[in-house]
Amino acid sequence: MWDRLWLNANLATMADAEGYGLIANGAIACKGGRIAWIGPQAALPDAPDSLAFDIVDAGGRLMTPGLIDCHTHLVFGGNRAGEFEMRLEGASYEEIARAGGGIISTVKATRQADEEVLYESASARLKNVQAEGVTTIEIKSGYGLDIASEVKMLRVAQSLERDNPVRVQKTFLGAHAVPPEYAGRADDYLDHVIDDMLPAIAAMGLIDAVDAFCENIAFSAVQLTRLFDAAHALGLPVKLHAEQLSDCGGSRMAASHGALSVDHLEYLDEADIPLLAKHGTVATLLPGAFYYLKETRLPPVAALRTAGVPMALATDCNPGSSPITSPLLILNMGCTLFGMTPAEALRGMTINAAKALGRQPDIGSLELGKAADLAIWNIDHPAELSYWIGANALHQSYFAGDPAFAA
Numbered sequence: 491m492w493d494r495l496w497l498n499a500n501l502a503t504m505a506d507a508e509g510y511g512l513i514a515n516g517a518i519a520c521k522g523g524r525i526a527w528i529g530p531q532a533a534l535p536d537a538p539d540s541l542a543f544d545i546v547d548a549g550g551r552l553m554t555p556g557l558i559d560c561h562t563h564l565v566f567g568g569n570r571a572g573e574f575e576m577r578l579e580g581a582s583y584e585e586i587a588r589a590g591g592g593i594i595s596t597v598k599a600t601r602q603a604d605e606e607v608l609y610e611s612a613s614a615r616l617k618n619v620q621a622e623g624v625t626t627i628e629i630k631s632g633y634g635l636d637i638a639s640e641v642k643m644l645r646v647a648q649s650l651e652r653d654n655p656v657r658v659q660k661t662f663l664g665a666h667a668v669p670p671e672y673a674g675r676a677d678d679y680l681d682h683v684i685d686d687m688l689p690a691i692a693a694m695g696l697i698d699a700v701d702a703f704c705e706n707i708a709f710s711a712v713q714l715t716r717l718f719d720a721a722h723a724l725g726l727p728v729k730l731h732a733e734q735l736s737d738c739g740g741s742r743m744a745a746s747h748g749a750l751s752v753d754h755l756e757y758l759d760e761a762d763i764p765l766l767a768k769h770g771t772v773a774t775l776l777p778g779a780f781y782y783l784k785e786t787r788l789p790p791v792a793a794l795r796t797a798g799v800p801m802a803l804a805t806d807c808n809p810g811s812s813p814i815t816s817p818l819l820i821l822n823m824g825c826t827l828f829g830m831t832p833a834e835a836l837r838g839m840t841i842n843a844a845k846a847l848g849r850q851p852d853i854g855s856l857e858l859g860k861a862a863d864l865a866i867w868n869i870d871h872p873a874e875l876s877y878w879i880g881a882n883a884l885h886q887s888y889f890a891g892d893p894a895f896a897a
């Protein structure tokens with residue numbers, strides 16, 4: 491394993507209970523893919539040149555944990571630019587979905603696409619997020635809605651992790667929508683998801699977590715309780731698309747099931763926030779979808795902050811509501827649209843995103859023993875990460891799991 495010691499680094503460790511956890515004039519050593527030492531350079535135990543490391547002068551650059559995009563639909567066929575035009579002409583997301591467009595139109599395109607075609611298009615989108623410092627990404631299924639097509643999507647996600655310096659969390663989203671062959675029979679489809687799809691795909695080792703879409707145009711909280719019980723019976727954590735377009739009680743149901751996260755939350759009832767805090771459920775905010783759907787109702791950020799509920803941010807990259815592959819733009823939107831502070835926004839794509847994936851013990855902050863996934867930036871202050879839009883801010887990513895660094 492290639493071992494490296496950075497000197498003269500401006501470290502934003504994200505390791506404190508809040509804020510950036512800044513260490514100015516810091517040093518960080520990575521050995522065997524793990525953080526072996528971190529602290530003020532003046533406190534280094536031995537003179538740097540006596541250490542068996544490749545020594546690099548960071549030149550005062552900002553170093554953060556590698557960014558974590560904890561909610562994406564990165565793998566999909568086709569695109570929905572035509573619906574974008576329809577929405578700009580006044581059609582609502584729901585109207586398009588009820589007319590057979592929306593998720594179902596992407597399902598048809600994804601079912602028709604070969605695995606190689608899905609891999610190539612997703613690979614291009616992955617390169618975009620990696621170019622902005624992402625070293626971990628969550629990728630959902632949910633555009634297949636039959637066993638073979640869901641497996642095809644999750645195998646693409648698995649291949650992307652094999653072929654790139656990135657960690658991929660694979661989330662099963664079979665309960666994303668009711669497929670055409672089950673039209674009008676949501677409960678029958680959910681039986682198929684629970685009794686057939688989930689156990690079969692979990693047995694292939696292709697599922698790290700289970701997600702679902704709780705909404706009037708998808709599934710109810712009562713229906714999804716069965717799915718979450720089945721996931722827990724298989725030892726799988728759960729998360730939920732909740733309160734995006736209306737209050738369907740999804741967040742309450744998910745939090746009471748110990749969900750890792752509830753995601754979107756524009757219509758979250760503030761009375762439900764204590765339940766999120768009680769169960770340690772992360773509130774994952776998705777400003778790209780809010781912006782793209784021209785939503786006007788804001789998620790209750792101030793109330794989540796007051797209750798101490800960790801807030802994560804993610805691109806929600808998908809062809810319908812958030813065709814966005816810029817995590818740095820999402821940091822900016824978290825601040826400008828949702829009223830988060832720059833420190834909260836960066837925590838939302840580091841330590842709190844790690845919590846939303848159940849991976850906090852391993853990634854999300856620069857601490858002794860954690861994975862040596864780093865992002866090194868051509869900027870000085872961490873607030874610049876959400877300040878600039880379109881700047882070429884990343885200097886280099888260092889990914890401990892990268893085969894290039896492997897023993």
Ligand SMILES: O=C(O)CC[C@@H]1NC(=O)NC1=O
Pocket residue numbers: 592593596666703731734779806808809810811812
């Ligand atoms: O429109 C799509 O293709 C999916 C959008 C995405 N999925 C979901 O449940 N909510 C969303 O915003």
Ligand SMILES: [Fe+3]
Pocket residue numbers: 561562563731806808
């Ligand atoms: Fe989503």
